[in-house]
Amino acid sequence: MLDATEGYTTADGRKIGGVVMDMRNITLRFGGVEAIKDISFDIREGEIRAIIGPNGAGKSSMLNVISGFYVPQEGEVWFRGEKRPQMKPYQVAQQGIARTFQNIALFEGMSVLDNVMTGRLTQMKAPLWAQAIWKGKAEREEVENREICEKVIDFLEIQSIRKTPVARLPYGLKKRVELARALASEPKLLLLDEPMAGMNVEEKEDMSRFILDVNDEFGTTIALIEHDMGVVMDLSDRVVVMDYGKKIGDGTPDEVRANQDVIDAYLGVSHD
């Protein structure tokens, strides 16, 4: 077991830091359904942490708890060494936790650039009157924010569609724009709910590369959900495996792959 503050070094030589997000004994119920059953796990600074499991296992629910969209009945969320009081999703976002959605939630009526710019809203501090006369701080802020957004857009190779209304984009590109918007806020923790779902092989490879590059280039801590075992194993440093709301495995990809419970869950043995 690792110490909370002590880091580790990955197989490919990246330094991982202490615990950023610590989920302690989380239980989440919807009426009679227990979507999450007493699960604990942590996410460390700079790592790519995956949550996997079959459909309906409770993965999205877990991400929703982290991002404040769902409130667990039991358990504690510790962020950067402090116990988090109950928060609204927008407050969680303001703390530096950005996310994407399994079913894509973009501003369909806006252009790609405008969508990405909304990622900067929490960072904009100039008061309304200053924006009204458009001077000094407000202007500087606008320029800075735009630069950051353009950088993200370049990074994710979507320059050519900057001005395109999002509604006109194909599914794969929408997913990328959603990632861009999340990145624009320069998050301390990035949550991705099935970033590769519904994509073709080529798009999946692109997305995997982007996720790795984001982590590498900006040192962003990433927690992602994936359905497909294969993709996850290549991408992540540590994996949590969920099944029917329970945690059935937690460790490096190799450890998880060797775990009998995990193998059973994925082969459907335990469900018969």
Next chain:
Amino acid sequence: MPDTLIFGMEVFLNGLMAGVLYALVALGFVLIYKASGIFNYAQGVMALFAALTLVGIMEGQVPFSHLINAIFGTEVHHFGWHVPALLAILFTMVVMVVLAWAVQRLIFRHLVNQEPIILFMATIGLAYFMEGFGDIMWGADIKKLDVGLPQGINLAIDEATFGLFGYGFFIDNLDLWATGIAVLLVIVLVAFSQYTKQGRAMRAVADDHQAALSVGISLNFIWIMVWSVAGFVALVAGIMWGTKSGVQFSLSLIALKALPVLMLGGFTSIPGAIVGGLIIGVGEKLFEFCFGSGQCFGGIINLGGATENWFAYVLALVFLVFRPQGLFGEKIIERV
């Protein structure tokens, strides 16, 4: 130029300016509908309430004086001061913001994720409550409102048109000012929504609630803001209407004209609200001129007047049949 055409032009211009008021009320509807999906039946009453409050503050009226006098047997009516128009408008705006906060805090906060019809019913309740509340607070008598806007015939236009056509148009100064102020208001609103952080957040909320939350926008804050902006638009409409025909409770009924305006313009389109308002304004004046009082085409059709009462609704009905999404709305395609 034939007389009918010249008279028609005057009617057209006057219709345009009547339309500005419809457009303003419709604008208030659209703002709230876009941001929260609430069809705010109370928008017209908000204009009435704003105008009542403005007069009350300007005249130094003691709020709830009837109630106070009835309970304590006192005889208070006025503070005995007059507040300058601009300052009173500012105070009224503060009242409208408080109202926006209260509406959100006491009503809609408890109705999150409810069916649109339930939200609509809540606004009907709100409308009747505000009408009664305004009555108790400021009294039910018709009040004169004068914030210093010039009124009466515009002589320059009168002379210019007399020189051109040998007939001077009667255009009211107040209508000209109302139009100018409305144009300014729309420009400010557009600039606000395009270039400020709060405006962008407002557009984001109008587009997708979940996405807005995920980028750190408080829906609650934006909704209070939108109701405040709608309150401001209502105040402007209330000032114009009140100046023109006195602040009276029939104002909230006239506001129902915004309904056909919205059917024309579409419920989610700001340009639609404006154009729709102008079309209804011009349409009903021209229709009355031509067919209501039979002054066109040699008077072949003469409906004997009062067409202004129903013209807008019939036009809206026609639109509902042929273009249910309105002028600017996206085409509705049934998914099967």
